[in-house]
Amino acid sequence: MRLYSLLSIAVLVALSYCNPATQQPEVISVNGKMTPSEMGTTLIHEHILVDFIGADSVGYHRWDRDSVIAQTLPFLVDAKKRGVNTFIDCTPAYLGRDPWLLQELSELSGLTIITNTGYYGAVGNKYLPEHAFTETAEQLATRWIDEFQNGIEGSGVRPGFIKISVNSDVPLSTVDQKLVRAAAITHLATGMTIASHTGPALPALEEIALLKAEGVDPSAFIWVHAQIETDFTYYNKAYDLGAWISFDGVVWDVEEHLKRLIYCKKNGLLDKVLISHDAGWYSPGELNGGDFKPFTAIFDELIPLLKQNDFSEKDIDQLLRVNPARAFAINVKAAN
DSSP states (O other), rough: OOOOOTTTHHHHHHHHHHTTTSSBBBEEETTEEEEEEGOOOOEEEEEEEEEBOOOOTTTGGGOHHHHHOOOHHHHHHHHHHOOOOOOEEOOOTTTTOHHHHHHHHHHHOOOEOOOEEBBOOOOGGTTSSHHHHHHHHHHHHHHHHHHHHHHSSTSSOOOSSSEOOOOSSSSSSSSHHHHHHHHHHHHHOOOOEEEEEEEEEHHHHHHHHHHHHHTBBBBGEEEEEEOOOOHHHHHHHHHTOOOEEEEOOOGGOOHHHHHHHHHHHTTOOOOGGGOOOBBOOTTTSSSGGGBOOOOOIIIIHHHHHHHEEEEHHHOOOOOIHHHHEEEEEEEBOOOO
């Protein structure tokens, strides 16, 4: 394991927030702390607003919050009517993350909303700020730890997990490796789970190896967009390592998600599987925010199909309630 100049900070912060000897793990929403058991039915990967203009041009000037609320609130209310309690917004910094917007929508909808810290390195690094290329992993982690301790950009809203992304090429690029290392440092300092937009299995396995080398147990890692992988045996490998397997594009292809879930049930993997829609979102610059996809396909389409394929209520509860509470509980998971 590498030793960092931030190690003393990591130890102090971890002891303050998530020492299992002194307190139970907690979850942090845009409105404050809660226990994992309070999350209830949870959508673990969704978006309210995403701005694809690029890190060099994005900013709060690009959207009017009142207009965004008018367009998006009905979709959140629809999710709430279907029993959703907690909504995890995966839009990262420099792609449209807006803590004030999320906090207001949480209050108006009655949903618990969780936001993130971290940077998005996929799509040819279009959404990385300039300093991500010049700063070290330790310096990037310092920024992310500061958001956890003090809130995002003066909003008082604290992140509840770390969101990064990598390009699908292997070996991972230098900057992608840096993001993974920064996430490792941040996890050890805060206990926040690392959710990485990845896709195929090979870069995910490389990320897991990097995290282990940095002292982070794979149980702190969510393999985001695992549904892109077509060789299902990689799900067994990720499971055996202890990582979370996230099938989070239900709104885009219900049948393909069903196939993967059936495989995971038959192979005893369901206790490490997460599901969500990757739906939404308001797109600044498009008429009325563009084509917004609702957060309802799991309940209206997928669950009926699961029941037809011998999934019990306990299985569905595992996917939507038990696993999210375990995956997003803030707790340092150090490698043995």
